[in-house]
Amino acid sequence: APVPVICIDGPTASGKGTLASEVARRLGYHYLDSGSLYRLTGLAARRAGLALENPDEARLSALARQLPVGFAGGHILLGQEDVGEAIRTEAAGMDASRVSALPGVRQALLELQRSCARLPGLVADGRDMGTVIFPHALLKVYLTAGSAQRAERRHKQLISKGIPAKLDGLRADLEARDARDQNRVASPLEPAQDALLLDNTHLTIEDSVDQVLRWWQERQ
Numbered sequence: 001a002p003v004p005v006i007c008i009d010g011p012t013a014s015g016k017g018t019l020a021s022e023v024a025r026r027l028g029y030h031y032l033d034s035g036s037l038y039r040l041t042g043l044a045a046r047r048a049g050l051a052l053e054n055p056d057e058a059r060l061s062a063l064a065r066q067l068p069v070g071f072a073g074g075h076i077l078l079g080q081e082d083v084g085e086a087i088r089t090e091a092a093g094m095d096a097s098r099v100s101a102l103p104g105v106r107q108a109l110l111e112l113q114r115s116c117a118r119l120p121g122l123v124a125d126g127r128d129m130g131t132v133i134f135p136h137a138l139l140k141v142y143l144t145a146g147s148a149q150r151a152e153r154r155h156k157q158l159i160s161k162g163i164p165a166k167l168d169g170l171r172a173d174l175e176a177r178d179a180r181d182q183n184r185v186a187s188p189l190e191p192a193q194d195a196l197l198l199d200n201t202h203l204t205i206e207d208s209v210d211q212v213l214r215w216w217q218e219r220q
């Protein structure tokens, strides 16, 4: 039987990660945070001294194909180094968005992502899970929230971690990232034709989780 896959796609700071990891936990499924692979590629590129403003696609694709990614006890590793925090900064998010616009980089990470579909099931979050990586997924959710709301959540998150942040700057940054993700030629951010739309602007995390689990049950 095919491995059950649930895709959760949507823009920056829409709450995909929180929703997808909680749905995975409730179902006992594996969880793929595909954005972390683009963040790792961006970080590895910076470390290798490669320019991201005017990127060399061939070199970046080669780097992505050989990415020494590892997971240990919930930590994400680049080689031996725990880069869990380094890939979560806003700058790393911007770098991820830059490298992710390159078709060669996307191609290099494709099989790695598909190989994450294992029994008993997978919940995958990103921008193109439902459109490109898992086109035959049993459930596809496209998650949105207003950009003011998303900026506010991101702001709270950063402040609670002791990272200084300005609301206006955050909103401008996430709108810039959304625009780049939506307008790129390679796998642009857009809902799959068969995706169910979920706007969580006025929903709690628990409400969103329940909605996805209900949709999932309806498909069994």
Ligand code: C5P
Pocket (backbone or CB within 6 Å): 012, 013, 034, 035, 036, 038, 039, 093, 096, 097, 098, 100, 101, 125, 126, 127, 128, 129, 177, 181
């Ligand atoms: O989801 P996250 O914010 O970690 O993703 C960082 C960036 O990686 C996004 O802005 C997007 O440009 C890119 N990305 C992508 N495709 C995915 C996941 C992330 O292009 N499936």
